[in-house]
Amino acid sequence: MILGELEKLVLNYLWQAREADAKQVHQHFEKRRGGSLNTIQSTLDRLHKKGLLRREKIAHAFRYRPAMDRTAFIGELIRSVTHDFSADTDSLMSAFVSLSAEQDERQLERLEAMIERYRQNKSKDDK
Amino acid sequence: MIAGNAGLALYLWAFFSLTAVATVIVISFFSTAILQRLERYSPAARRRFLWCMAGAPFFVGGVAIVVTLLPSMSHELGWALDHCHSHGNEHGHLCWYHPATFHVFSGLGLIALVSFLFLSLHAVSAVRKLWRHAQETRTLMSFATPGADGVYRLESDVPGAFTAGFLRPRKLITQGLEQALTPVELNVVQLHESVHVTRHDPLQVFLFKLFMQLFPRSVRMRLNGMFEVAVEQDADTFVAGQMQDRLIIATTLIKVSRLAARVSPQQWVSTSCHFGADALEQRICLLLDEKRYLPFPARTILAVLSLLTAVSVYYAETLHHYIEYFISH
Numbered sequence: 030m031i032l033g034e035l036e037k038l039v040l041n042y043l044w045q046a047r048e049a050d051a052k053q054v055h056q057h058f059e060k061r062r063g064g065s066l067n068t069i070q071s072t073l074d075r076l077h078k079k080g081l082l083r084r085e086k087i088a089h090a091f092r093y094r095p096a097m098d099r100t101a102f103i104g105e106l107i108r109s110v111t112h113d114f115s116a117d118t119d120s121l122m123s124a125f126v127s128l129s130a131e132q133d134e135r136q137l138e139r140l141e142a143m144i145e146r147y148r149q150n151k152s153k154d155d156k
Numbered sequence: 157m158i159a160g161n162a163g164l165a166l167y168l169w170a171f172f173s174l175t176a177v178a179t180v181i182v183i184s185f186f187s188t189a190i191l192q193r194l195e196r197y198s199p200a201a202r203r204r205f206l207w208c209m210a211g212a213p214f215f216v217g218g219v220a221i222v223v224t225l226l227p228s229m230s231h232e233l234g235w236a237l238d239h240c241h242s243h244g245n246e247h248g249h250l251c252w253y254h255p256a257t258f259h260v261f262s263g264l265g266l267i268a269l270v271s272f273l274f275l276s277l278h279a280v281s282a283v284r285k286l287w288r289h290a291q292e293t294r295t296l297m298s299f300a301t302p303g304a305d306g307v308y309r310l311e312s313d314v315p316g317a318f319t320a321g322f323l324r325p326r327k328l329i330t331q332g333l334e335q336a337l338t339p340v341e342l343n344v345v346q347l348h349e350s351v352h353v354t355r356h357d358p359l360q361v362f363l364f365k366l367f368m369q370l371f372p373r374s375v376r377m378r379l380n381g382m383f384e385v386a387v388e389q390d391a392d393t394f395v396a397g398q399m400q401d402r403l404i405i406a407t408t409l410i411k412v413s414r415l416a417a418r419v420s421p422q423q424w425v426s427t428s429c430h431f432g433a434d435a436l437e438q439r440i441c442l443l444l445d446e447k448r449y450l451p452f453p454a455r456t457i458l459a460v461l462s463l464l465t466a467v468s469v470y471y472a473e474t475l476h477h478y479i480e481y482f483i484s485h
Contacts, residue, residue, distance in 0.1 A: 030292060030295065031288070031291040031292055031295055032295045032298075037295070037298055037299075099299075099311060100311055100312050100313055102299075103296075103299050103310050103311055103312040103314075103330075104312045104313070104314045106292070106295060106296045106299065107296065107310065107312060107314060107316055107330070109292050109296075110289070110292045110293055110296050110320055111316075111318065133417075134414075134417070136436075136437070137410055137413060137414055137417070140406075140410055140436070140437060140440050141410055143440065143441075143444065144403065144406050144407060144410065144440070144444065147403070147406075147444045148403060151403075
């Protein structure tokens with residue numbers, strides 16, 4: 030998922046405001062960074078197409094609200110960054126544990142038992 | 157028909173491609189046996205061996221064209237007698253003095269074209285993915301809060317810690333994970349990620365996978381998997397040395413894995429998850445295993461490579477004429 034600077038700002042604004050139309054978003058950014066209503070409208074449209082905003086037509090204008098909250102969005106971003114480089118390879122980043130791995134509870138229990146045995150043997154040896 | 161140095165370059169390219177493909181076939185054929193033997197080596201040594209395997213097609217291809225050109229090059233540099241007179245200069249051959257005429261509509265022409273297209277497509281695809289990954293990382297970083305300890309915090313319940321970025325790798329940790337770990341466990345995670353940052357592991361993994369694109373899918377999957385495990389085990393081994401406690405690393409790995417497994421599967425499911433489950437087990441086994449692993453035999457490898465180079469140079473003239481014979485028949 031790739032976002033431009035203005036897209037990030039608009040998204041941040043909508044997480045705070047919860048809901049707004051293009052005019053309200055434009056008014057907010059006009060004072061801070063300038064830009065036309067058209068730019069804001071196309072930014073909102075792009076965010077909607079990326080699935081990050083929901084919109085509803087009220088009277089003649091669309092009202093936008095975030096499709097997910099900030100933490101869920103960051104979770105999506107992490108997933109996107111750690112997504113596979115190609116169809117047959119794992120991610121490009123180095124994670125402490127593979128975020129894409131399917132760890133089954135039984136396997137974890139077996140590994141824990143292995144660690145416990147090691148710990149017991151070690152304490153026996155130390156005595 | 158292409159004559160002159162362009163023709164010579166095309167011959168060299170076709171020869172390079174053929175040698176690289178032959179190397180890939182040989183390595184792929186012996187890959188299972190090689191991988192089994194690699195288990196006896198330390199993670200750091202395994203990494204180096206795997207790099208040797210990934211780079212071998214390019215290295216052997218490069219050496220082959222240098223050796224092929226050596227007779228004519230040594231003549232040009234005044235190290236040897238007039239090489240071309242030795243065979244009457246009656247047919248097209250690889251030579252700096254009499255560049256061969258390259259026939260585009262020939263078997264070699266087809267090989268040159270196919271290999272060029274293959275490498276170009278992979279190069280373009282790699283650049284595109286690299287750019288996309290860089291943009292995605294930049295987007296993620298803009299939502300991260302930098303800490304005084306050099307770790308970027310992410311406002312997410314998803315338990316995760318990772319290193320992202322190729323040229324300037326950075327450690328990222330989610331609040332979900334940070335809150336779930338004790339200070340000692342957090343230290344393990346941070347030290348582990350610091351090793352990835354210092355060694356530029358994300359870039360290494362990317363380049364390794366790029367080199368491996370020459371190999372058949374099944375071989376590529378195994379070698380990529382082994383490389384990733386070696387990278388993680390290498391970091392674990394370093395942290396174990398720093399902390400003087402292997403158990404705490406093993407228990408932290410289990411704890412983080414359990415936390416990650418609780419996250420809804422559809423959020424984390426990957427196109428290839430068969431490997432990750434294995435990786436955790438291998439990492440824990442290495443941490444609990446107290447046997448001594450073999451180091452990378454750098455001197456032996458250097459000696460073997462020197463011997464092979466000396467033999468190749470000695471037989472360069474013969475090899476050169478074999479190639480000429482192959483091209484002209």
